[in-house]
Amino acid sequence: MRRSSRGIIITASVLVICFCALLVMMFDYHGAREEAGVTYITKGTIDTGAANLVSAIYLNYRLFDTLFELLVFSVAVLGVRFYLAQQRGNEEEVTRIPESQVIRTSADLLFPPILLLGIYLVLFGHLSPGGGFSGGTVAGTGLLLCAVALGADVVGRRFHEPTLERFEWEILLAILLLALIPVLFGRLPFTDLLPRGRLGSLASGGSILIYNALIGVKVFIGTWVIIHYFVRHRGEI
Amino acid sequence: MTSQQALLVLLPFIAAFGLTRRRRFTAVIGMGMFSLTLSAVYLLLNAPDVAITEAAIGAALVTFIYVLAIRKTGRLVIVGDEAPGLLEREGDRITGLEQEILAGFAHHLGLDLVVHFLPREEVEEALLRGEADIAAGGIVHVDAEDRLLKTQGHLPTGLFHLTREDAVEPKQTQETEWIYFSDVLEAIRAQEKGAYTLDLARFIAVSRLDLSGYAVERLPGSFSYTFLLPPDREELHKRLSAYLDHLRQNGELDGMIRRYFS
Amino acid sequence: MALINGVTIAIVLFGIGLLGLILRRDLVIKLLALGLVNGSTILCLVSLNARVDGVAPIVHSPASVPYVDPLPHALVLSAIVINFAILALALVFVMLLVERYHTTDSQRIEHEIEGERTP
Numbered sequence: 001m002r003r004s005s006r007g008i009i010i011t012a013s014v015l016v017i018c019f020c021a022l023l024v025m026m027f028d029y030h031g032a033r034e035e036a037g038v039t040y041i042t043k044g045t046i047d048t049g050a051a052n053l054v055s056a057i058y059l060n061y062r063l064f065d066t067l068f069e070l071l072v073f074s075v076a077v078l079g080v081r082f083y084l085a086q087q088r089g090n091e092e093e094v095t096r097i098p099e100s101q102v103i104r105t106s107a108d109l110l111f112p113p114i115l116l117l118g119i120y121l122v123l124f125g126h127l128s129p130g131g132g133f134s135g136g137t138v139a140g141t142g143l144l145l146c147a148v149a150l151g152a153d154v155v156g157r158r159f160h161e162p163t164l165e166r167f168e169w170e171i172l173l174a175i176l177l178l179a180l181i182p183v184l185f186g187r188l189p190f191t192d193l194l195p196r197g198r199l200g201s202l203a204s205g206g207s208i209l210i211y212n213a214l215i216g217v218k219v220f221i222g223t224w225v226i227i228h229y230f231v232r233h234r235g236e237i
Numbered sequence: 238m239t240s241q242q243a244l245l246v247l248l249p250f251i252a253a254f255g256l257t258r259r260r261r262f263t264a265v266i267g268m269g270m271f272s273l274t275l276s277a278v279y280l281l282l283n284a285p286d287v288a289i290t291e292a293a294i295g296a297a298l299v300t301f302i303y304v305l306a307i308r309k310t311g312r313l314v315i316v317g318d319e320a321p322g323l324l325e326r327e328g329d330r331i332t333g334l335e336q337e338i339l340a341g342f343a344h345h346l347g348l349d350l351v352v353h354f355l356p357r358e359e360v361e362e363a364l365l366r367g368e369a370d371i372a373a374g375g376i377v378h379v380d381a382e383d384r385l386l387k388t389q390g391h392l393p394t395g396l397f398h399l400t401r402e403d404a405v406e407p408k409q410t411q412e413t414e415w416i417y418f419s420d421v422l423e424a425i426r427a428q429e430k431g432a433y434t435l436d437l438a439r440f441i442a443v444s445r446l447d448l449s450g451y452a453v454e455r456l457p458g459s460f461s462y463t464f465l466l467p468p469d470r471e472e473l474h475k476r477l478s479a480y481l482d483h484l485r486q487n488g489e490l491d492g493m494i495r496r497y498f499s
Numbered sequence: 500m501a502l503i504n505g506v507t508i509a510i511v512l513f514g515i516g517l518l519g520l521i522l523r524r525d526l527v528i529k530l531l532a533l534g535l536v537n538g539s540t541i542l543c544l545v546s547l548n549a550r551v552d553g554v555a556p557i558v559h560s561p562a563s564v565p566y567v568d569p570l571p572h573a574l575v576l577s578a579i580v581i582n583f584a585i586l587a588l589a590l591v592f593v594m595l596l597v598e599r600y601h602t603t604d605s606q607r608i609e610h611e612i613e614g615e616r617t618p
Contacts (some may be wrong), residue, residue: 037568057573076584129285
């Protein structure tokens, strides 16, 4: 066992180093890759009305990709739920977590600002860095802090979990419908019909704000479901 | 060298540190450090959205679920009746000689110890049904079914038979025979009629009560306490026997016995 | 181009992650190494078009400021969140495996599966 493992280490290292050296040498640093980016930079704000070009891209120009990415996210959360729900033990051992004063106080103090930061990132996603994914994740982190301080079951009892899980799928449906509404007006789907607004104001960017809000809530619920099912399966921290 | 380059150079070292640790926990924390540094690099590369997302996910959420995932995986389920000195409840905790032996064994296997209290007669059924891994709680080896695997006795004991024919009828008529030891204590305290066979540890606990109306008889022979396992868990039986032998050889078992029964 | 830039470091990290994935036997460390490979790919994409004097792609004034190319950022943003969800799913499978075989050693798990398959 020892001899062959040393051989494996050396062989693997040599192969991987050669592969990486090849990649580095093959890499072409003078590329014509600039072209797509330049188009987005020059015409991004005119087309979409949003100041944050990244949001403009993944919620306006490339909304189709984002839809499928949300679907992948939902299916992953569904998978976690499915496999962990099967594995409930015979008894529910309710482990009481020892209450730590430091964590409890810091969670009390920090949870509102974190939630506020998450909401800010979601709502102002088209004007400053952030967006639905970032804001939803940050809000999920805040809820994680609460779960660590109070116990995930305690936090989970505050909202009705089955409704929350169904709501996540309804949000996905809402995003899809919102993207398909232009068909009713005789346009292509995935076009943006809302007015562009003045650049830099909150009411700008067309329907990017709505998409950001929906995605933010969705990611928030998804991360909470993952956290809760993990904690239920493995015990509290 | 710009600050961007300095952080970039730092990244492979942190990654190598994270991935070469022995303890899984240290590796997870190392990768959390890596995510945080990576987020700073994204900020310096003028990608603020990516930086925020990477910080929130890599540092907080990923570390959390990894820490949950590398916990003790699975449980060792013990069933038994309460036996003073061997397996008894003290408020929130469970203490006793057998609990300590089994806790060490569970730690050795990398499992969590979970103890369920059941009446003595249900214990063997629970093992056979596959609901539990080991039966403990002052089980004397002649007392148990033959199908079940037994370990070598870890503590010698004696058997006592208590009978009382006259006096008070039992408070509640038991349909079944399944009673806990605490019920036995209550019955004797109330001086009820009944016949019980108790091992030494339980007898010591009972002897603090008033036994004047009971006929006490010690059964001849030498007995010892044992653990029971289901007949299909031979691997577990082997490991438990090996663990007990190990404890016997380095004297820890004697030390523990002295601590609980001196 | 300077030797130390995002792309080369990303390739080095990719190599480290790949080595970790192959050489470490513990399942959880393998997953960590896979996460490292993910992170290195994202770093490569983000730093492909990065300029030295760039500015974050938030447009407040007309395009005379050298904005960084926003396309890789957009592609990568949702990829990070999805990586987390897929990692959670992978960890679920690792947990189920570990609970069944009581070890996180991938070689021992393979051994036991082989033992179960051949009657």
